[in-house]
Amino acid sequence: MRLDTHALGTFHEMAREGAGIAAGRLTGLAEVETRVGITKLNFVRGEEIHSELARGGEKVGVRAELSGGIQGHSMVVFDLDSARRVLETLLGDEFEDADPGEFDDMSRSAMEEVGQIINSGFVDGWADVLETAIDMTAPEFVEGTDPGPFLEGLNAAPDEEDMAIMFRSHIEAVGTEVAFTHYLFPDHENFAALLDRLRESEGIAYDKLVGFDRLAQRGAEEVADNITTMTGFETSIELRRLNFVPMSAIPQELGNERLIAVAFEFEGTPSGYLVFTFDRESAETVVEGMLPTPPEDPFGEMGQSAVEELSNIMASGFLDGWANVLDTNIDHTPPEYSQDMGSAVMDPIVLQFGDSQEFAFVFDTHVKAADREFDVEIFAIPDEEDLERALSELDVDRIEDEPIEAEFPIEET
Amino acid sequence: MKTYGSEPGAPSPEQVQVGISEFVVSGDSTTLKSYGLGSCLAVALYDDEAAVGGLAHVMLPSGDEANGQARNPGKFADTAIRAMLRRMVEEGATYTDVEAKIAGGSDMFEFESFGEGVGDRNVEAARQELEKLGVPLVGEDVGGEKGRTVEFDPTTGLFRITIADDDVDGEGVTEL
Numbered sequence: 001m002r003l004d005t006h007a008l009g010t011f012h013e014m015a016r017e018g019a020g021i022a023a024g025r026l027t028g029l030a031e032v033e034t035r036v037g038i039t040k041l042n043f044v045r046g047e048e049i050h051s052e053l054a055r056g057g058e059k060v061g062v063r064a065e066l067s068g069g070i071q072g073h074s075m076v077v078f079d080l081d082s083a084r085r086v087l088e089t090l091l092g093d094e095f096e097d098a099d100p101g102e103f104d105d106m107s108r109s110a111m112e113e114v115g116q117i118i119n120s121g122f123v124d125g126w127a128d129v130l131e132t133a134i135d136m137t138a139p140e141f142v143e144g145t146d147p148g149p150f151l152e153g154l155n156a157a158p159d160e161e162d163m164a165i166m167f168r169s170h171i172e173a174v175g176t177e178v179a180f181t182h183y184l185f186p187d188h189e190n191f192a193a194l195l196d197r198l199r200e201s202e203g204i205a206y207d208k209l210v211g212f213d214r215l216a217q218r219g220a221e222e223v224a225d226n227i228t229t230m231t232g233f234e235t236s237i238e239l240r241r242l243n244f245v246p247m248s249a250i251p252q253e254l255g256n257e258r259l260i261a262v263a264f265e266f267e268g269t270p271s272g273y274l275v276f277t278f279d280r281e282s283a284e285t286v287v288e289g290m291l292p293t294p295p296e297d298p299f300g301e302m303g304q305s306a307v308e309e310l311s312n313i314m315a316s317g318f319l320d321g322w323a324n325v326l327d328t329n330i331d332h333t334p335p336e337y338s339q340d341m342g343s344a345v346m347d348p349i350v351l352q353f354g355d356s357q358e359f360a361f362v363f364d365t366h367v368k369a370a371d372r373e374f375d376v377e378i379f380a381i382p383d384e385e386d387l388e389r390a391l392s393e394l395d396v397d398r399i400e401d402e403p404i405e406a407e408f409p410i411e412e413t
Numbered sequence: 414m415k416t417y418g419s420e421p422g423a424p425s426p427e428q429v430q431v432g433i434s435e436f437v438v439s440g441d442s443t444t445l446k447s448y449g450l451g452s453c454l455a456v457a458l459y460d461d462e463a464a465v466g467g468l469a470h471v472m473l474p475s476g477d478e479a480n481g482q483a484r485n486p487g488k489f490a491d492t493a494i495r496a497m498l499r500r501m502v503e504e505g506a507t508y509t510d511v512e513a514k515i516a517g518g519s520d521m522f523e524f525e526s527f528g529e530g531v532g533d534r535n536v537e538a539a540r541q542e543l544e545k546l547g548v549p550l551v552g553e554d555v556g557g558e559k560g561r562t563v564e565f566d567p568t569t570g571l572f573r574i575t576i577a578d579d580d581v582d583g584e585g586v587t588e589l
Contacts, residue, residue, distance in 0.1 A: 035430075248433035248472065248488075256448040256562060258577045265524050336522040340577055343449025344560020347433065348521045351452050351472060351531045355488075 001192040004203025005384060008041060008244050009359055011167070011198075014126040015039045019169040019182075022121025026171065029117060037170035037179070041244040043212050044166055046159050048241065049183075053077070053147035060103065060143045061150050062115020066123065069132030070194070072186035073154050074119045078111075082179055086114055103143065112139045118171070122182060130194075154185055204391050211394045212361070214325050216240045220365045222317030223378060227367065230310055231289030233374055239366040247350050247360055250381065254342025260299075261338045261345040262311035266319055268330035270386030273349045274318065275379045276311045277342065283307055285374045299339060308335040318378065326390045349381065357384050431455075434488040436469035438500040439567045448562040450517035452532035454490060454555070455563045456539055457514045458497055458548065459570035460506035466567025467501055469493040473531075474538030490538040498546065513543050514552040514572045514589050516563050532556065552589035 016039045023034040053059070060083045063075035078086065087107055103111065116139040127134045142149045167184045186194075192206075217240060224235040245253075260283040264274045278286065280299075287298040290306040297303065312335050319330040338345050353360070363380040428444045431437050433453060437445050445468040447455045459466030469487055476489030486492035494513075502508055518532035536555045543550050554561070554574050564573045572589040 251449060251451070251453075252432055254449070263522055263524075265526060333524060336524060338521050338558075340451070340521065341449040341560040341562065344451035344519070345521055347449070347451040347453045347472070348519075348527070348531065350433075352527065355473060 001188075001195060001206035002199060002203045003195050003206055004199050004201045005359060005388075006200040007195050007198035007203070010129065011041055012039065012244065012246065012359065014129045015041065015122075015167045015169055016125075017129050018122030018125030018167075019171060021125045022118045022169075022182075023171045025117045025121050026114070029114070035172050037172050039167075039169045039245075039249075042166045042168050043209055043242040043244070045213055049166065050147045050151075052181075053150050054145075058143065058145050059083075059150075060111055060141070062112055062119065062139045062141055063150070063154075064116065064119050064139050065137040067135045069127060069130050069134045070123075070184075070186055071190040072184060074123060074136070075150065075183045075185070076115050076118045076180050077150065077183070078180045083111060087111065103141075108141050112141050115139055115141070118180070118182065122167075122169075122184075204388055208391045208394060211325065211391050212242050215322050216242055216363050216365065218321035218325050219318040219363065219380065220321075220367065220378070222321040223314045223365070223376075224367050226313050226317040227310070227369075227374075227376070230313060231286065233285075233289060233369040234371060235367050235369050235374075237365065238368040238375075239364065241364045243362045243364055244359060245362055247353060247358060250350050250360065250362060250379070251343035251346040254346050256341050256343065258340065259342050259345070260307060261340070261342075262308055263336045263338070263345070263349065264311075264315045264332045264334075266315075266330050266332040268323070269326065269328040269390045270322075270330070270382035272380065272382035272386070273352070274315055274332065274381075275346065275349065276314060277345070277377045277379070278307065279375065281373045282375050285369070285372055286310055289374075304337050308337055311335050314376075314378075318380070326394060328390060346379070353381075353383075360384065361387060431468050431470045433470050434472050434485055436467055436487040436493050436497050438465070438467035438497060438504055440465045440504050442566060442568050445565045445567055446563065450561045450563065451519055451521045452517070452530070452535065454515060454517040454532075454535040454539055455561075455565075456490065456494055456497070457516075457563070457565045457567075457570070457572050458494070458501060458511050459565075459567055460501065460510040460512075461568065461570050462510050463506045464568035465501050465504045465506040466565065466570060467497040468563070468565045468567070469497050471535060471539070474534045490535055491542040494539065494542045494546065494548075498548070509547075511548050512551045512570065513539075513548050514570070515539050515550065516554045516561055516572065516574045516589070518555045519557050519559055519561070521558060521560065554587050554589060 019036045019039050023036045027034045056079055058080040059077050061075050061077040063073055066072055066074055087110055120136060123134050123136055169182045170179050172179055220237045220240045224237055227233055227235045260278045262276045266272055266274055284298040287303040287306045288294045290310060295302040315332050319332055323330045360381050365378040368375050428446055429437055431445055431447045447470040454471050456469045471490045471493045473489050476492035486496040518536040520530035520532045559576045562575045574587040576585045
């Protein structure tokens with residue numbers, strides 16, 4: 001099984017089209033204005049999906065089996081609060097009388113209806129894009145606090161070690177804070193055939209996706225260790241995900257919040273941009289952790305250079321992690337610091353790719369400190385052709401043997 | 414384009430977000446908003462007599478020089494301005510009454526590879542296209558090193574620009 005960016009672009013179009021139809025139908029049903037948030041294709045290990053379904057307490061989902069143009073399962077999952085808000089909107093007073101702790105028959109059937117409208121919206125959108133017919137079974141209501149009930153009986157659900165391509169879409173009901181995640185678990189063989197049909201170039205072997213995951217993992221581990229060495233904070237990797245998104249969606253993801261960003265350009269195989277973002281509290285924590293006597297203004301010159309210094313070391317660690325996996329050299333520029341709205345910081349970088357690249361693989365990593373206010377988000381946007389080349393040359397057997405633990409000391413560039 | 418509920422009976426929103434590479438034309442007082450412009454440029458066109466206007470959130474200077482511009486005119490300054498103007502005339506605007514305001518085009522970073530600021534190039538491309546089409550540019554807030562959020566009333570042409578600014582207690586607001 002091989003894939004290329006054309007096939008992935010088509011999948012992205014399917015997800016976006018599906019989300020649009022689902023949002024439209026939801027608006028008609030619930031009379032709340034809905035908006036399609038960011039749509040992503042994710043490349044994840046099964047264990048990531050398992051841990052995602054294990055986080056955040058009680059959830060409810062509606063799943064259906066697909067046949068025809070796509071075989072597999074489509075599932076929408078709401079956290080409990082979002083599910084309640086949907087039901088309040090749909091059922092009004094009737095819902096308020098019900099026990100909020102559990103789902104009675106009426107609530108279940110209302111959720112099933114909503115879930116099925118969303119699933120069928122997605123499925124109709126995909127069928128449009130693929131110009132094929134996709135059939136869907138009756139909806140099945142699932143609830144629980146762990147992945148068990150959600151993945152039970154799904155042939156296509158990935159095992160913890162498997163790499164999966166996952167569609168992730170958010171539809172927000174404006175003003176009512178309803179969000180959910182949509183999953184597609186395609187059957188392997190059917191999906192391989194679809195990929196072959198959509199592919200326009202040689203592309204890369206599906207097995208090399210494990211290389212993606214290894215890149216994400218090594219980069220994240222190096223960063224987490226660097227932070228601990230420099231500041232003494234105990235850190236953990238909160239999220240590690242590879243997204244395939246349209247260029248224009250990247251700034252949008254960072255939103256309108258003010259943040260501290262430190263950007264690097266890197267060159268080698270691959271080349272691209274690396275951006276670390278901190279919220280203001282986290283930047284203050286960095287300054288306190290890095291300097292023996294923290295300055296009065298953590299965002300002044302001294303604070304800025306402390307954040308730059310930590311970022312510089314994280315960048316070296318991250319890119320060394322990549323270079324080790326890919327067996328190449330990657331150099332980076334000195335840090336560029338900015339304190340501004342998230343999307344404003346990211347759009348100049350996206351612009352540098354110009355019109356040459358419509359989609360990007362974005363390595364999205366979130367490192368958190370255990371015992372204090374510190375989060376850093378890492379966005380790595382490699383040049384698509386460089387990345388494809390690097391991965392094509394990658395010997396998957398070799399990286400399987402690579403030690404997972406990060407090495408010390410880190411090399412300064 | 415951002416997808417809104419397109420099924421019949423959907424309520425009309427009070428505020429519409431115009432994302433990167435999108436443009437929206439409207440004949441009602443729905444506020445059009447683009448947030449977090451860095452080097453991107455917001456181009457607002459309006460005919461306040463006919464109460465029709467549009468906002469574009471462009472990413473790159475010239476679609477005429479690029480491939481595939483037909484597919485997404487909202488991505489480039491030149492093609493977005495032409496497409497938006499055409500749509501506005503269809504919605505009842507009078508070509509000769511249309512005026513323009515622009516904001517954005519900052520240079521947030523100084524990487525050597527960035528060369529001459531892409532923000533500047535966006536601003537220059539918009540100015541040239543407006544001049545070519547004979548649309549007067551009546552207000553602008555461009556360049557610098559700060560990100561901007563813009564809100565636009567397409568019926569009156571009121572263009573409100575917000576920047577994140579420590580000097581003025583969090584935010585600085587300009588109205589054009």
